[in-house]
Amino acid sequence: MKRRIGIYLTACLAALSVQVAGGSSQAAPAPAADPVAVAAAAADRAAASGLDALAKGPDEQFQRRAVHKGGVPGRKDLYYVAYERTYKGLPVVGGDAVVATDAAGKVLDTVAANEGGLAVDVRPRIDKDRAVAIARSQLSTVDNVEGATLSVLARGHGKLVYETVVTGTRNGEPSRLHVFVDARTGVVEDLVDDVRAGTGTSEWNGPNPLTIDTSNNSTVDDTRPGLRCVDYSTNQPFTKSSNSFGNGQATSKETGCVDVLWSTQKQWDMLKNWLGRNGIDGNGRGVTVKVGLNAVNAYWTGQQIEIGHNNANQWIASMDVVGHEHGHAIDQYTPGGAGREAGLGEATGDIFGALTEAYANEPSPWDTPDYLVGESVNLVGRGPIRNMANPQAVSGHPNCWSSAIPGTEVHAAAGPLNHWFYLLAEGSKNSPTCDGSTIPAGIGIQAAGRVYYNAMLLKTSSMTHFKYRVATLTAAKNLDPTCKQYNVVKAAWNAISVPAQSGEPSCTSVPVDDFSLALNPASGTVQAGGSTTATVNTSTVAGNPHTVALTASGQPAGVSVSITPSSVTSGQSATLNVSTTASVAPGTYPITVKGVGGANTHSVTYTLIVGGQPPTNDFALAVSPDSGTVQPGGTTTTTVATTVTSGQSQKVTLTATGLPAGATATFDPATVAAGESAKLTIATSASTPAGEHRITVTGRGADATHSATYTLTVGGQPPTNDFAVTLTPTSGTVQAGGSTTTTVGTTTTAGSPQKVSFTATGLPTGATATFTPQSVESGESSTLTLATTSATPQGTYTITVTATGADTTHTATYTLTVQGNGGGGCGTLPAWNATTSYVPNDEVSHNSHKWKSTWYSTGAEPGAPGSWAVWQDLGAC
Template sequence: MYRKNALAAGVAAALAWGSVTMVAAQSTAAPQPTAAAGTSAAQPGAGFRAMTADTRSEAIRTANRNAAATARELGLGPDERLVAKDVLIDTDGTRHVRYDRTYRGLPVIGGDLVVHLAEDGTTTGSDLAHQGAIRVAGTTPKLTAADASAKAVKHAKHVKKAKAGSKDSTLVVYAVGKIPVLAYRSTVTGAGETGPTSREAVIVDATTGALLDQYELHQNATGTGNGVTVGQVSIETTQTGSGYTLTDPAHGGTIVYDSYNSPQSNPRQNARAFSKTTNSWGNGTTSSRESAAVDASYGLAKTWDYYKNSFNRSGIRNDGRGARAYVHVDTNLLNAFYDDNCFCMYFGDGSSQNGNTPLATLDVGGHEMTHGVTAATANLTYSGESGGLNEATSDIFGTMVEFSAGNAGDPGDYYIGEKLNMSGGYMRRMDNPAADGRSLSCWNSGAGSADVHLSSGIGNHFFYLAAEGTGAKTIGGRSHTGTTCNNDSFAGIGKDKAAAVWYRALTTYMTSTTNYAGARTATLQAAADLYGANSQERYLVSKAWAAVSVGTALPDPGTGTPTPSPTTPTPSPTTPPGGNALTNGSFEQGTGGWTQSDNIITNSSLQTARDGSWYAWMMGYGADAVESLSQSNVAVPSTGTPKLTFWLKVSTQESGSTAYDTLKVNVNGTTLATYSNADASSGYVQKTVDLSAYKGQTVKLEFAGTEDTYLSTIFLVDQIAIG
């Protein structure tokens, strides 16, 4: 279940800077056959079959025919519909069907899901961005679209002098939190980092106008360079009766246009296709408008080839269709971006800050086209930790395109934008993200609040370590340092295997609200699928995540030594300073010390903590559900009168004194206290539980939640202490 991040569905993204935060979620996909310890029986194409456009279309049609039955099987409500978005088929016939969800015809933000099917059509598992059925009181908003646009303008923080009209606001169901709400998704424009026509998405409650989420739709890429970077290359063109055009028939008919400096608000306003009587393009410098077009055409072709050769993927949407690309957008535009609304990519010419170098370098092209692949698959929301994962995914595959292209003038390395000749020599470094003084190399509890281009460093750092391991190296003529956040050292599995794991995780297990802990779960499942549950590859993937402070490493399959759960370190049975026998009782260190059945520990702004930013959010589904939050090896004091204290806030849709939904406090499996919907309160109330019977013992403390089929109850817990 991925349902506690305050996120929403982004449709356009670009190359820039950012930062993130996450919590773990367990994939429900069926376990795959296990390989012997240390073996590496890799499956080609990240385990997927190659499909023709017709085969894929028929698979999607079949999925849509089965959508109603699938919705019933998943327990979705009568007002919900599933719309098949994509189908991937494993080499053994297993299918992974990605659906979007609607509610009474309205798009559901955070409603996407993936269903896993055996070859005979039997459902073996599923991954849902929002668990369970969606229920809202009604679909008639109190606010008009014009009201919502006005609210959005007031809430906008990424642009100045924001503007939005009624046509810029669309009614949706926002299902990112535990309780879905009717909302408007508004697009506001104004002056921002990407220029005078920057865009921002703002989600507001359709009843109250309260802000639910906001994020930039375009992020800027700032860099410097000294001309065209790919050198003399071969590109695919189309011959017409009178000459040639930059239409690439070998790559889905990808077309490169000259925007003729049309404004960013309407990049196609003056656009025209490149055409000429000879089949020679550009002169390698910015004195020819064709030179930037060569960069773009070459980069997009190499990106297409990488996805096709590595993963049997045919284009951005896996349908064999090429996207449009526009160079020379606006003036002094230090930006490149992909926009899923028009299925196209835009490249600016840079500015005096980078010697007016066009932003169409090889890794930038791979980065932008990958935003399209992400939009077509997991559709990672462009804010919070999922936004950081979105940016990291583009950096990862932009880098892999650079390696696979084998261009002598731009050899593969783990630097992003190094050919843009920036003052620091690069935009980001995957081997050492924090070297720029801004990006995050290690996960921390504030990662989700950082800009997505800074928090992407966590995913980038993970990928580098998974691929290359630790230690200093020279790659592509550049120095790389494989430092870790936990002082560990280990070998990598190689960049091709690491990329296969990430691609399978992205396309098969991640959803729009996946966070970093969820990405860890997804990649471990993907590594098990590809190389075996007891493989060194899966073990080293876990080591790489631990090295960036996301979870702990699995036991080495070479030793067979069992260890505790990989997601939760076991605290020693000693009383920490301050008199609290619990580790991280106020949750301000995120999930540290706790085992959770779901994304329970959170800093979501949809609810409030008793103190600080983090708290435990249990239940609130309005459907049959159970959850648990526990800490083992807790040393109860051996003197005095030991007790458990915590602060509890209960809010409910239930009425009366009957206990329909409950939260139990268990110690060593024995229930010591029970709270329910009948204990609803307007704020946090302190609770005390006597632990005298456990004086001097080492125990397991558990909060266990249960919710019935109808109406929701939310239990918020904070500041837990044993002393």
């Protein structure tokens, strides 16, 4: 049963009263069109065309990963569609991108971590085991290792690397380290740690009474899935029959969990009501918080929050700490992940702590809204840790950005961005500026938080203070057409000495005419001497329809390109005409199509593929139907038909590329003779992203290769939460009557963490399996103890460990070898069996002795296997 608990406080946290929450549900009218699907489709078209910042080489593709909602809740919806780049099918680390649209599907902005143009040899020279060994060496102690994924690191023209995630400790502190090892040389190219350290304020909140949401008389909030507070030492939530928690003592971990739930629930509501975000991860889920870390600090580990203590041994689970650490989680769960330039991540945590304090609006003497960090917890006996209004005043941290910031310690480096946020929210009345300027009034903390959050939704993995300037100006322009917020955002950046950047938007109160550009199709294949066409589509995204001049560039010698007409009114289309001469060498050529309209310029990329000389034997390829729609987890089929167009029939091998994540393609048969047909079955998984996906079906013959496009539309259901389960080690040996253990590890692979419970099957007679704990949150581990008895038969057994979550179930197998049954400790010798036929030199165990056969025998005799005459006693064992 879910209840709301009233918690009354004295000097710390004291007695509780119970209030049963009630409510009613009301069906909402279905919208005429799903704006998420509209936004995703528009963004997919932009990504496929290589629009503006999404420029890409011929071997690069964008795979959609998530759609985030921003804007102003209840007034203006904006959508941010996040993509990951691939190169020849491999993930590109640092190749991520974001497309911003409005609810009508108009593309407002495109950002990318890099500009494409990768050229990488994807053949590794070292194997995965070597890469894992190198990755493990980066930590002092290693608790868990997650694979070695062959990837491309987006530096220059790219480097082939293995990405391995190792969890453990580094320099005495927890670490979840992404290690990027050059797949050709073994050199460590980059290190990225998910763990973020932070600090906070007091344990006490008020005024009386406080109310928190709990479930089943425990410190778990099932009204906010995934949110639970546990004891660090047991990994279990606090449970009481009285449903009352906290003893009024700041040294109580149970009291710490009360503060965790109170603060997180306030932050959750702030995210919803002020920013329009659904939960900590954006998909309606929270994370586990552990109270009891033996450190004067708190951490976001990349999977959970760990709360430590101050120098007075008081648990620091208050508004600042919990809000700050959840800020790290939100940073990770928005496009681009956690910021890597010094100061960005810590300032983001401080900003979300300040936003949560402002939303909770507790009166004095509790944790009142302010821009101080750690003012009540007195972490090390020196009062506040940071002051966002004047970072230099408390800790000597820099108020202003300089070229030294990227090399500054991360907490000190948070000063400039914290200072910028304060100036944006409150103005410069109580805060000195770096350039001597005056900002008469800020836009308020709620509006400032909205600008910063929408800028976070434009993040990429290459984020810097400079890029945050561009992103926040873009967000302010999109949120407020009057440009008032834009002007204060700009003044605040100037006031902390972050200079103007090329490409940052301008803003006037009169709408500026702007347009979008797209190609259909975005590529074409011709033989040398042939020609092809594509449609250049334009649309008006701001202001009024206006003239757009169209040009093309980048084509090689022997290729001519024209656009008819050469200029259109935004909203109209033109035709791209491409023709080649017989002398054009076979290859892939990117052609840039540019549109200039008023003060704005946009470009897209058309990929021209020129084949060799027309083959003597040739065929055509077609799919019918050429499109299909499925829900995630469903399948669809189409017919792939081939026709001989010249010469003789040839063997044609069929393949499919461009499949979305989690989808597979199967041809029946996979090879046909030109003139025959095959059945193509496309199967999706629950994690396959919604949207329109263009799949290329290719037929390769001995003399010719042809392709056709199949459009797969996956319904707009949100991705299923999923996880993986592993055993470490995967096998063990015991004597009958003994026991062994293995670690059951879980990892969240899609969506958000979920509760996972464990069972084991396939146990031999007399054996038992015990999991400690019986259930975990995905991302956590359990210990499996396998115990045998003296009656457990000798042998090798495959034990299946089943992990059952709310959405999915997975299994892993463990090989258990039991020795000594009937053999008295005779190692791996098989026990003698009366029904087995033996030959000379066979060895068995029986009655605690080793026996060797000297002849052919079966059947039992007292005291020895078979007959005394044919068995040699090798002695006791």
